[in-house]
Amino acid sequence: MNGDGMGLREYINDIVEAVVTTAKGMRITARYGVDAKEEVTQQYPEVRREPEERFRGFLRNDIARCTSCTMCVKVCPVDCISLESVRGADKKMVLVSYDINIGRCMYCGLCVEVCPPKSLTHTAGYEMAMFERGEMVLHFVQEEGGEIKARVAKQVAEAAAKAAEAAKAAEAAKAAEAAKPAEAAKPVGLPAANPAPKEDLSAEAPGGSKADPEKKA
Amino acid sequence: MTRPTEALHTQEMLINMGPQHPSTHGVLRVLLRTDGEVVVNARPDIGYLHRGLEKIGERVTYAQFMPFTDRLDYLAGMNCNCAWAWAVEKLAGIEVPERAEYIRVIVSELNRISSHLIAFGSFTADMGAFTPFLYSIREREVVNDLFEMVCGNRLTYNYARVGGVSADLPQGFLEKTKEFLDYFEPKIDEYNNLISYNKIFVHRLANVAVISAKDAVGYGLTGPNLRGSGVKFDLRKDEPYSVYPKLEFDVCVGTGERGALGDCFDRYMVRINEMRQSIRILRQAVAQIPEGPVMAKVPRLFKPAAGEVYFRSECPRGETGFYIISDGTTNPSRLKIRTGSFVTMNIFETVTKGLMIADIVAVIGSFDIILPEIDR
Amino acid sequence: MEALALKLMSAVPALAGVPLWAMTLLVMVVVAVILLVFALTFGGLGSYVLRKVAGDIQVRIGPNRVGPYGLLQFLADGVKLIMKEDIIPAKADRFLFALAPYLVFVGSFAAFVVVPFGVGLIASDLNIGVYYVMAVTSLVVIGVLMAGWASNNKWALLGGMRAVAQIVSYEIPVGMALLPAVLIAGSLSLQDIVRSQGGLLGIFGWNLFHNPFTFFSFFLYFTAAQAETNQTPFDLPEAESELVSGYNVEYSGIRYAFFFLAEFGDMFVVAALASACFLGGWHVPFFRAETLPGAWGNLLSLGAFLVKAFGIVLVMMWVRWTLPRLRVDQLMRMSWKYLVPLTFVNLLGVSLWLLVFRGKGIPQLIASIF
């Protein structure tokens, strides 16, 4: 088409080709334009697509089942999980705080894969808008950390006292040749330690709407 | 397109194309020196998206680096995932179950289709036709649905694992894949009718930024950009890995059908044709996939023996290679990533001399660069 | 105008005392306001339809939130544009920057004056109608160039330059493609051109079917006019993927709205000219709207005209969402190497046809056999 060497036939071919290819394209767009069934958009807030079973939404930790093993903290490539725990009276770890910074989380799912008690799971939630960065940290333990620590320390102390008492008693019993009180002391100690997490669970229900994406979704 | 003579030389203008520009495919900044509409020099300025992925690689374990490979080329996360897994397996000498390899090939090829779809769509959008872009997105959504089914995410998959894949294919996945292939195959012809052979589109691309085969090899281009220049080089064929030797497909090369060999149109057509080949591969893989485990026994915190390894695989944007030096600990001692887009940027300044501003957009689109891969 | 004023004064006795010039002025203002309201409404609804058509073609839905079927979207957009901060870049030329959108809008709006909306429904039946449209649309060029330069933005400057080169180049094929209609009617007045396509031949009275040359002429005009009004595939001045947004990249708020409205105004003027010159204007096929009593004839012809014009606007949108964009040198080549020679050949063909067949078109020739 550079003037020299361009024949009339080429010129006309050019025009014909332009018209034909344009018409072809327009036929396709017209077909889509007329056919209303082809529309694929969903009206998002009203119509919601059901996420797949394996969908990796927000993380949720069922703290009743969590063993504070810190596997998730170790495996997280971006360090978005922070966990604090203290050793309870029954030698098991008691969660003091379990925070996930979802502003940092990249939803890779490695933490869920490694979680031994399967307490950490992905929810189907994906909607969470907030005004400040600080709000992006999900707190899974609702109770004040200090309170838990104090309570656990108290329990530990109590248990230790009890154990000491029991030991004393045992010693006394040994001296008196009776080992039974020591065994009875343990069942007494457990109920004292257990109600605390249960309380947490019930407290989470009303106040946990922010922390629990599933309820929002 | 012709440069004015010295007598007509006017004042040159310096224009910043990017980092905020609709068609630089991200935060690429091209420093244009133009003489009116004619580009005297176009110098790409990269690094606006640098996240230090290679340094991160030294800090995290081999398994932990997997999600970061999603961020390497976010339009082809599966390919990068698998490439990393293959690289680490080569380093540690891990044998992967065959079913896992087939799954990797299936998701890789699906991802190649979805990545080429974006390349096609955004390229046409750069050329001013917005409609094909949305058609391509429509098809890509189906692939994303499939990926969500298999791994739970739509963009950053983190599906492959060292030693296999994170989970077996879910129920009905292969059927849905077949369905998608049957649905998708005729769409390629539709794209061709709609835009590929459109006179205006052809005129915009043909004979623009011609790269000779010699230059393409010399500058280290890989992937569709290399094949667009007529060089028949595909790592899946020439340095076969995984189960690719068992699958039949052709290597698409540019033919110069509407202009010179190695122009923008050839690079574009290579991608369109590669989607067909991916369909072919997928059909075979879906038919051949064996039953069995999808994960080899790999310790959670494994320590490969000290040594180094380079593994490269054919990603949608060219060769993605991981060079890993291991010192016997759980983390790589040094990690170097070679990506297609980064190497492609080398030739950018050379081929854009004397083009027009609109052609710069065409060149960027035809290279199908992606910025996270360039800056890493 | 004066005639209308006289008519009004004789019809309404209370107006007898008003001087004629004042009455004329009043009529003028009223007509202008009606046209302005039409132009604004068209701009608003046009943007809605454009997006709806885009949605339909692109397998989406398009605006559907504000009002029923999203019909009030344009009001929301208008309010948004008015409320937006009016930004003038610090280093821009404030005076020209502010002036440019109004010039563009005036250039586009002034062409509405000679659009023949229906029987007797024309703001001013200038006897140089077609020529007038060509003249006032050249005002747009100045505005666009001014906007591009005054923004002190290199993208805008490039856009302005492109726009000027493009509009000036395409004015020639546009004019040449319209001339066949002028030749057939023997008048530049758009009302005369429309009247010449009447008769009971139905759609075959249209210039489109007058002879093969006029048939091509219509498509040549359509193509060239698309280019002159910066519609895709010729939207280089505002090519968003190359020049970001071209000459109006620095504009915001109400000033941007003026560019926007001018664009839609241009679109309508092109469609109106195409339908008036080639598609029989306000003629209703197989029916003489002029003969209807009272205002019915006017209304019916208005309806027919709007249907035709909007149909062409729809086709323009359809083309817009189908084709990619040309490069600037290809655009020039298309004008000078393809459209200009073709329109000239076409014009020659039409003239020869008129000479040989004494002004009769194919349909008339066939009709005269029987």
Add this chain to the structure above:
Amino acid sequence: MTGPANLIFYALAALTVGSAVLVAVLPNIVYAAVALLFSFAGVAGLYVFLSADFLAATQVLVYVGGILILILFAVFLSNRISDVKISNPARFQWQAALLCLALFGVLSTTAVRTVFPLKHGLTYQPTTAEIGELLMTRYLLPFEAASVLLLAALIGAALLSRPDGKGKGSADMEEPK
């Protein structure tokens, strides 16, 4: 049409003359060009006033759409195109003023001395057909001569602006097959 008509005439005349003065004195050449636009528009308005609608449209089409664009292009293609503050250092002011005064004297004397034949009671008549007919009959020769001249100018301009004469420029403009 007496009172208001005169008013409009004076407004138009003031616009024309005022803008013309601005063209001469404004330091910014782009502003000067814009002032020229208003001057042209005023002249077009005067033509309308003289019932010469065709001439008015031509004035807008040719001068505004053509000449002014050309001038603006010339301005923009000059140095420091992207600099908004282009200024126009005026030189030879006194000589120019003298020349203008002399020209003004000649023109105004001519205007005053000429006896214009005035006809009253003229009604507005379309001029287009008449102009066309005259151009094609009585003034055919000058009309054609002018068009040939313009054509020659066009070809000359195209020839001058071609990159390197022949050959070289075409190599990289190969079109797709």
